Amino acid sequence: MEYITIIVQAVIQGLTEFLPVSSSGHLSVAQHFMDIEEEGLVISIFLHLGTLVAVFIAFRQAVWGMIREFFLTIADLFMRKFSWKNMNDERRMLFMVIIGTLLLVPVTLAKGFFTAPMSDGDIIFEGAAFIFTATLLFMADSCVKGVKSPSDMQVKDALAVGFFQIVALFPGVSRSGSTISSGLFCGLSRKTAVTFSFMLGIPAILGATLIEMHELSQSGGAAEIGSLPALAAGLAVSLIVGLFAIKLVKILIKKEKFKIFAIYTLTLGILCIIWGVFENITGIGFRF
Numbered sequence: 001m002e003y004i005t006i007i008v009q010a011v012i013q014g015l016t017e018f019l020p021v022s023s024s025g026h027l028s029v030a031q032h033f034m035d036i037e038e039e040g041l042v043i044s045i046f047l048h049l050g051t052l053v054a055v056f057i058a059f060r061q062a063v064w065g066m067i068r069e070f071f072l073t074i075a076d077l078f079m080r081k082f083s084w085k086n087m088n089d090e091r092r093m094l095f096m097v098i099i100g101t102l103l104l105v106p107v108t109l110a111k112g113f114f115t116a117p118m119s120d121g122d123i124i125f126e127g128a129a130f131i132f133t134a135t136l137l138f139m140a141d142s143c144v145k146g147v148k149s150p151s152d153m154q155v156k157d158a159l160a161v162g163f164f165q166i167v168a169l170f171p172g173v174s175r176s177g178s179t180i181s182s183g184l185f186c187g188l189s190r191k192t193a194v195t196f197s198f199m200l201g202i203p204a205i206l207g208a209t210l211i212e213m214h215e216l217s218q219s220g221g222a223a224e225i226g227s228l229p230a231l232a233a234g235l236a237v238s239l240i241v242g243l244f245a246i247k248l249v250k251i252l253i254k255k256e257k258f259k260i261f262a263i264y265t266l267t268l269g270i271l272c273i274i275w276g277v278f279e280n281i282t283g284i285g286f287r288f
Helices: 002-016 023-034 041-058 059-076 089-102 104-118 126-142 155-167 173-183 191-219 225-256 259-282
Strands: none
Touching: 002 023, 002 041, 002 225, 023 126, 023 191, 041 059, 041 191, 041 225, 059 089, 059 225, 089 155, 104 126, 104 191, 126 173, 126 259, 155 173, 155 191, 173 191, 191 225
16 A cells, blocks of 8 residues: 555656646645545655656756856856856856746745645645636637747746746646746747746755755654655656656647646636535545
């Protein structure tokens, strides 16, 4: 059962972390119907590491370019050669990611406010959040095609996308869906919006993992030796499934098929609300 529970959560995490359908929302709904307690810190850390590695592999060229530009920027600052106007694409993308991420930092102090709906025993909130995600996706799919490349991005674009990443902390609001959609609203090209969304996700996922590691160390918890094979399997599954999900997002948004995810999240949101209301009225809960 330990393997089954972890692998089910790994598949959900790997798929929904990158597909614009909300990983936290799907995990919350899965835990509700499968009667699984909120995922432990150790499991969460391993699953996040798997999806983080998936991003590094899928966007290795962009990641390496940003790492290189980080050190070159430091060198230019010391040599007084730095120029905001003359930055190349990788350096501008690096600064836009930093700006977008800075908005997220103070919000970590109110983490419980955003994650509370996952442990309230109800899925009505998640349903409403899924519908919000669907609305964003429908709007993004029908908005005018943008042409902005990384070199055209401005601070206001990074701030707008960063704000939507904060909203996506609520379970049921997709992080990738919100950030890609807001990037398209800002006039970014589809390729730039997807790349920026996933680059912005690296510090977000890494930060969440580090916070969980700190919480684990504070609680004195640790993975038991017997659990390590199951946790390693979960990491591998979330990595493999995550790579598949990233590839799928790239294909579908290039073919302008984002509406598929909008229809899915809208349907799921309506079903969650109907079922949540039914459970509240009748007191009857269905569990696998």
